[in-house]
Amino acid sequence: MNNTLDIKRFGKVLRRDGLNFFPNLILSLAILWAIPVVIYLFTSLMPTDGTKNVFDAFGRINIIETLTKIAIIIAPARLYQYCNDSRKGIGYAMLPASTLEKFLSMVIYCVIVTPIIYVAGALAIDSILALFNGPYEGFAATYYFNEFAQIDSSIANHDVAGLLDDTWPIFVKNLSPTFLRILSLLGLLTLSSIFMFGNMIFKKRKTGKMIGILILLAIIIMIISINYVANNEALIEYFNQINENNVTEFIERMIFIWMNVALYTEIIVSALLLFGVYRKIKTQKY
Amino acid sequence: MIKINNLDFAYKNTQVFKNISLEFPKGNIYGLLGENGVGKTTLLKLICGLQKPQHGSVTVDGLIPSERQPQFLQNVYFLPEEVITEDTTPEKFVQKIGVFYPRYDFALFNQLMKELEVDLSKKFNELSHGQKKKALLACAMSLQTDYLFLDEPTNGLDIPSKALFRKVISQYCSDDTTVIISTHQVKDVENLIDPIVILDRDDVLLNASFAEIIDKVYFEYGPERLQNAYYTEMLPGGYINVMPNTEHLESNVNIEALFNAVMKNKETIKNLMK
Numbered sequence: 001m002n003n004t005l006d007i008k009r010f011g012k013v014l015r016r017d018g019l020n021f022f023p024n025l026i027l028s029l030a031i032l033w034a035i036p037v038v039i040y041l042f043t044s045l046m047p048t049d050g051t052k053n054v055f056d057a058f059g060r061i062n063i064i065e066t067l068t069k070i071a072i073i074i075a076p077a078r079l080y081q082y083c084n085d086s087r088k089g090i091g092y093a094m095l096p097a098s099t100l101e102k103f104l105s106m107v108i109y110c111v112i113v114t115p116i117i118y119v120a121g122a123l124a125i126d127s128i129l130a131l132f133n134g135p136y137e138g139f140a141a142t143y144y145f146n147e148f149a150q151i152d153s154s155i156a157n158h159d160v161a162g163l164l165d166d167t168w169p170i171f172v173k174n175l176s177p178t179f180l181r182i183l184s185l186l187g188l189l190t191l192s193s194i195f196m197f198g199n200m201i202f203k204k205r206k207t208g209k210m211i212g213i214l215i216l217l218a219i220i221i222m223i224i225s226i227n228y229v230a231n232n233e234a235l236i237e238y239f240n241q242i243n244e245n246n247v248t249e250f251i252e253r254m255i256f257i258w259m260n261v262a263l264y265t266e267i268i269v270s271a272l273l274l275f276g277v278y279r280k281i282k283t284q285k286y
Numbered sequence: 287m288i289k290i291n292n293l294d295f296a297y298k299n300t301q302v303f304k305n306i307s308l309e310f311p312k313g314n315i316y317g318l319l320g321e322n323g324v325g326k327t328t329l330l331k332l333i334c335g336l337q338k339p340q341h342g343s344v345t346v347d348g349l350i351p352s353e354r355q356p357q358f359l360q361n362v363y364f365l366p367e368e369v370i371t372e373d374t375t376p377e378k379f380v381q382k383i384g385v386f387y388p389r390y391d392f393a394l395f396n397q398l399m400k401e402l403e404v405d406l407s408k409k410f411n412e413l414s415h416g417q418k419k420k421a422l423l424a425c426a427m428s429l430q431t432d433y434l435f436l437d438e439p440t441n442g443l444d445i446p447s448k449a450l451f452r453k454v455i456s457q458y459c460s461d462d463t464t465v466i467i468s469t470h471q472v473k474d475v476e477n478l479i480d481p482i483v484i485l486d487r488d489d490v491l492l493n494a495s496f497a498e499i500i501d502k503v504y505f506e507y508g509p510e511r512l513q514n515a516y517y518t519e520m521l522p523g524g525y526i527n528v529m530p531n532t533e534h535l536e537s538n539v540n541i542e543a544l545f546n547a548v549m550k551n552k553e554t555i556k557n558l559m560k
Contacts (some may be wrong), residue, residue, distance in 0.1 A: 003355040019382055023373065082508050086369050093336060096360035096386040265363040282354070 003098055010101045017079070021113065032067045033121050036060065036259075037131070043135040045057045057130075064122045064140060064210045068115050072192045075114040075205040080106060082199055086286050089189035099282040106281075107274070119144075182261060186266040187220035193273040197267045201279035287311050287347065288333055288433070288464070293553060294324075294341035302328050304337070305342070312432070313461050314495075317479030318351035318468040319545055324389040325484045326468040326539065328369065330435045333466070334364045360387055363431045367438040369418045371410035380411070380428060395428035398458065402450050417440045423451065427458055434465045440474035452478045470512040472541040482541065482548050484548050491548050492560050496539050504531035505540050516555065524532035530558070 043053050079098040083086035095102070130136040198210030229235050243252050288310035295303045302325040303547055309318055316527035319328050321333040332344050335351030335358065341489065344351055349358040372379055384390035396458045398404050410418055418519040419442055426434060440448050456478055459465055482499070484492040492499075502515070506527040511518045526540055528547035 001357045003357055006356070009356060009386070015385075016382055087366065087368055090336060090364065090366055091370070091383075094334065094356065094359055094362070094364055095383070096356045098356050099354065101356075189307075285338065286331065 005098060005104075008106065009097055012274070013095070013097045013101045013105045014108065016095070017109055021079060021109060024074060027112065028074050029071060029118055029121065029252070032071055032118060033077075033125055035067055036063060036126060040129050040134060041138055053136045054137050057136075057140045057143045057266070059143055060126055060140045061134065064119065064144070067122065068118050069120040069191060071114050072110070072188060073195050073211075074207055075110045076106075076192070076196045079109055079114075080196075080199055081206075084280065084284050089284070090286050093286055099278060102281050103274075103278045106196065106277070107192075110196055111189055115188060118170045118205060151235065168283065174202055179259075179263075182267070183263055186270065189273050190266040190270045190273075193270045193277070196277045197273040200277050200284070205273060225239065288344045289350065290332075291343070292342035293332070293339050293344065294350075295328060295337065295339055297328075297351060297455055301488060306488075306490050307342075308483065308490055308493055310464060310466065312464050314481060315455065315459065315467065315479050317472070317475050317541070318466055318485065319482060319541075320430055320470065320485035321549070324446045326413065326470075326485060327437050329485065330364060330437055330466065330468055332431075333361075334362055334435060338363070354482040360434065362433040363385040363387075363413075363426045363429050364435040365422055365433055365437065367441060369415060369442075371418055371422070373409065373411060375407070375409050376404065376425060377406060377431050383425070384429060389430035391428055391430055394430070394458070395424055398424035398427055398454060401454055404449075414536075416444055416447050420447060420450070423454070427454065430460070430463075432463060434459070434463060437466065438465045438469055438471075439467060440469065440471055443455060443474075445485045448474050472545055478539050479541075482544070484545060486549075486552060489552075489556075491552055491556050492559055497560065498537055499544065500531065501534065503507060503530040503539075503544065503555075504530050504535050505537040505543060516541060516551045519546065521541055 039055065043055050047054050081090075083092045092102070123144060126136065127142040130139050193211055194214070195207060198213070199206045204210045288308075289540065290306065290308040293303050293306050293308075295301075295369055318326050318329065328337060332339060333346060333351060335354045338352040338524060346358060346362065349355060351358060351362075374382075378397075380390075380395050381392070383393065384395075391530075396406070399421065402424055404413065404417050404421045408417075410421065413421060419439070423439065425438075427438075443451060452475070455465065455467075467479060469475055481495040483490065506512065506529055507521070507524060508527065509524045511525050512527040512529060516531050519526050519530040526543050528540075528543050530539075
């Protein structure tokens with residue numbers, strides 16, 4: 001018997017978690033699906049100066065993306081709420097499947113299935129609302145998958161890579177559409193792994209506690225960064241050289257550097273947190 | 287076979303087991319007895335892999351439970367004392383988990399539900415506490431695992447249900463199945479368990495079959511209290527005296543009297559049964 005990964009047994013774990021998916025998460029997803037409908041009604045009812053209120057497709061895509069992130073944040077605690085509970089989690093721990101199978105199933109439902117189902121539902125609702133002669137003009141679904149193409153063209157218009165000299169590593173200079181896609185998906189993976197980890201370490205109010213920790217971390221990082229910059233003369237001198245002629249170049253360079261820092265941070269953070277989730281599933285005591 | 291060697295276990299600053307060794311050969315219904323808080327549930331959790339020994343080892347058929355390998359998990363089932371159910375029917379619940387167990391038998395589940403007089407059509411949350419407990423017992427037994435661990439299974443059951451519980455355990459557990467029943471309500475498992483394991487704080491006071499017990503201990507029912515008895519208790523119509531069986535007389539084990547005798551004469555009976 002393969003005690004690490006058996007495809008047939010993994011299928012059973014996926015099926016079991018799938019059976020729990022809708023009863024545990026559907027209400028939360030329904031609330032998130034209702035938000036664009038509320039925005040539609042609110043925009044329809046807003047007083048106008050005679051012209052029609054319009055909420056364009058790109059704005060709606062941004063809302064759907066934000067709500068997708070919220071779905072990802074709440075999914076682990078809704079789907080695997082009791083997996084580390086000393087009493088209610090016994091069934092999960094004793095389920096005859098390997099740690100890897102349980103872990104992969106958790107990742108699939110939290111990282112892949114939840115956003116896909118939310119986005120599919122949200123785009124379907126948006127399309128239905130766009131059929132009426134209301135404030136929703138254009139179909140968000142039409143533009144949703146072209147978003148990266150727009151970013152690509154905006155990057156192409158600014159020769160950001162050309163701004164960096166040869167001392168910068170190749171990966172920084174290759175700001176390709178693939179890079180942006182990876183960065184965007186990695187962002188979702190990182191977000192999910194943060195809250196999957198929080199779900200494994202906290203017993204109660206898991207999502208709230210994890211948000212609290214993130215806020216605390218952000219404040220600490222901000223304080224450290226401000227102190228670092230304030231005490232670094234070379235950096236201060238560099239900032240002093242910024243004027244109206246080179247400010248755009250500076251901002252673009254900063255964004256460019258930030259994206260690469262984000263890429264590596266997200267890879268490291270996701271890998272560490274996912275390993276932490278795996279270890280917690282394996283060693284959790286009940 | 288379950289083997290426990292030189293096991294040490296503590297919760298933070300509370301020592302539960304100190305250097306205990308025990309063996310549970312296959313195919314018996316063990317009664318794990320002890321006062322509240324001696325570690326009966328903890329021992330079951332260690333055998334199931336829900337806890338990890340701090341020192342020593344626990345193995346089940348050569349496998350280490352705390353590694354929670356599927357090969358181990360598909361052969362054990364632990365029914366905790368507290369009734370924890372999902373918002374579904376027992377039928378759907380058992381179908382969901384049954385696929386993971388190689389000898390799971392849905393027909394047996396239906397039969398057990400019938401024998402235990404549990405309504406098949408109702409969801410768990412529509413059943414009473416005792417009914418839930420019986421439904422979970424039917425689920426557990428239908429999985430037909432080699433090892434079945436029941437933690438205080440008769441808590442919350444009414445008198446007819448306790449009788450049904452004894453009936454299904456003795457009737458439907460195969461000769462290869464090892465059942466460990468942890469309880470402090472010894473009367474509920476009378477005529478069901480053999481051997482008996484009695485735990486004390488940090489220690490195992492007794493681990494013996496009925497045959498071994500009656501070979502060394504004599505249960506005398508009579509009109510008077512005997513001076514050399516380990517333990518004497520007044521019963522309607524007389525006394526039960528738990529005596530050393532020096533003359534190899536035959537008697538029937540009274541588990542409650544035995545338990546009390548062991549608790550009153552820990553070292554004496556421990557040494558006697560060695």
